[in-house]
Amino acid sequence: MPHVLPLVAPTTAGSSVTIEQDHGAVIRRSILPGGVRVFTENIPGMRSATVGAWFGVGSRDETDEHAGSTHFLEHLLFKGTARRSALDIAEAFDRVGGESNALTGKEYTCYYARVIDTDLPMAIDVILDMVTSAKLDQADFDMERGVILEELAMNEDDPGDVIHERFAEAVLGGHPLGRPIGGTPEIIESVSRDAVWEHYTQHYAPSTLIVTAAGGVDHDVVCGLVQSALEEGGWDLTTAAPPVSRRDPSAPVESVHTPEIDVVRSELEQSHLLLGTRGFRANDERRNTLAVYNAILGGGMSSRLFQEIREKRGLTYTVYSFGAPSAETGLFGVYAACTPAKAPEVERLMGVEVDRMAEGVTAAELDRAKGQIAGSMVLRLEDSYSRMSRLGKAELAFGELWSIGEMLDQVHAVTADDVAALASDIASRDRAVVRVGPAR
Structure with a gap:
């Protein structure tokens, strides 16, 4: 068990x-x-x-x-x-x-x-x-x-x-x-x-x-x-009050908004771009698949976004993808910063790479992503603060606490088909775009 x-x-x-x-x-x-x-x-x-x-x-x-x-x-x-x-x-x-x-x-x-x-x-x-x-x-x-x-x-x-x-x-x-x-x-x-x-x-x-x-x-x-x-401290501990339960992950959240927002900041040298959509709640059964997907798309220097936009084309210094889960929903996005003249091309390529993920990932990408996640997970938990924080978030957000070994097993169980299915889901969703920088 x-x-x-x-x-x-x-x-x-x-x-x-x-x-x-x-x-x-x-x-x-x-x-x-x-x-x-x-x-x-x-x-x-x-x-x-x-x-x-x-x-x-x-x-x-x-x-x-x-x-x-x-x-x-x-x-x-x-x-x-x-x-x-x-x-x-x-x-x-x-x-x-x-x-x-x-x-x-x-x-x-x-x-x-x-x-x-x-x-x-x-x-x-x-x-x-x-x-x-x-x-x-x-x-x-x-x-x-x-x-x-x-x-x-x-x-x-x-x-x-x-x-x-x-x-x-x-x-x-x-x-x-x-x-x-x-x-x-x-x-x-x-x-x-x-x-x-x-x-x-x-x-x-x-x-x-x-x-x-x-x-x-x-x-x-x-x-x-x-x-x-x-x-x-004077708190009354005599009342037999049960602990307050976690949030209801089935609580409704309004459908995604998909505006394009431009925030003009004339003093900035770069344009900052973020495109994305509704993500996944904290205890979604696909959360390990999302971690693998994110590592392949924009989670490191070997990721598709980094290689395509920075290494091959030299269009930006910073580019990455991220997920931000919560009890009922979450956010998923892709971020980059570049000179204003390059912004339209960078924004286009960000969308292209999100769409291309739905076409599938290679065995090499899958293995590399799993290794990256496993290593960072273990290293992240090598101090008492991280272990303390894991306990609190398990109670408040997840409702379960797996051993590190079992967490690694779950990551390694993710398949290429799992990633492709998740990628298709994300690619099909309406996207919001936010831009911060000089007037275009």
């Missing part, structure tokens, strides 16, 4: 699941009082440890009144609690050579820290103090508003960021997944501290919290530290 953690169960406090992984690693999942989920992966011989506090709430979950709140919270939770100032939080990790940070996505938020294994109790205490007891003072809120506006201005100066945001908007239209993660300057200027506080108290609760830890960790110790930290 596949070594897959049954992530939809157990759901009652005290329940636990243990699964042995490759090379002696052991993953355990427990439900604490209040519905808190704790995942750990003990990796023999690893002296680092990374802990993350995850919430299945991202920019797509904001109401109109709370727009921008998710990104605001990512900043504000580091500004202090009843027990710690912002400096105390920073010094706690600097003192031990560790690091702490947070990430906000469209469907989840994570606050995490990476330390040596002996400092894990401190990391858990600090991260969960931030999660349970953030002050969200008005003065800090006003100051951080300026910081976020600077961050958005920096992103607006990056044509790569601009084109990807506009592409999501073009393909997903008015769906919440089409909104920018960080909000817009207008949203950040208008959101109030009270709205962010309401968003915080509404979504940050025991039944929505997932704690993942990987590296030199002991599961029972982590569970004890988590429960103690949450009790210290």
Whole structure:
């Protein structure tokens, strides 16, 4: 039987699941009082440890009144609690050579820290103090508003960021997944501290919290530290609340929009191009086929896009393809940047290569893609942060967690016919085109 953690169960406090992984690693999942989920992966011989506090709430979950709140919270939770100032939080990790940070996505938020294994109790205490007891003072809120506006201005100066945001908007239209993660300057200027506080108290609760830890960790110790930290933070763990379930992957999403969007940026030297369409949801059964398809089309220096557009014709420095999955749907696109005079030809060739994939792939391309995916997958999981992140995303997005060996087996099982069928599907879909650069 596949070594897959049954992530939809157990759901009652005290329940636990243990699964042995490759090379002696052991993953355990427990439900604490209040519905808190704790995942750990003990990796023999690893002296680092990374802990993350995850919430299945991202920019797509904001109401109109709370727009921008998710990104605001990512900043504000580091500004202090009843027990710690912002400096105390920073010094706690600097003192031990560790690091702490947070990430906000469209469907989840994570606050995490990476330390040596002996400092894990401190990391858990600090991260969960931030999660349970953030002050969200008005003065800090006003100051951080300026910081976020600077961050958005920096992103607006990056044509790569601009084109990807506009592409999501073009393909997903008015769906919440089409909104920018960080909000817009207008949203950040208008959101109030009270709205962010309401968003915080509404979504940050025991039944929505997932704690993942990987590296030199002991599961029972982590569970004890988590429960103690949450009790210290004043969270009520006596209510027998079941964990909040994952998103419904069958939820409807509006049909793809197919506009052509031109964003004129006269100060740019290059034209940035992105063409693509609706992709695939995170747990689509074809996700491994998509990985192989993407590697062949635009996933590396030996890919078709790179060889045809850069190596053979010298039309661009950067060209690649990508997939961006979510619970109900996803995005798939091809990106390139080049001088404006070359843009029409580059855009044409991008479309040609997407269409040509439907004609089939060679055995050599298939083997090379599988080797590329297998190698990058293993190398990507060689540190405690990546292992911690894999646990959180498995619970929030996939609903299953395969061992690395089984993941490799699934990739190697993809056939040329599988890739051709997927390629035909993608080639048949309506496409959106976004261009950022000087006027044409």
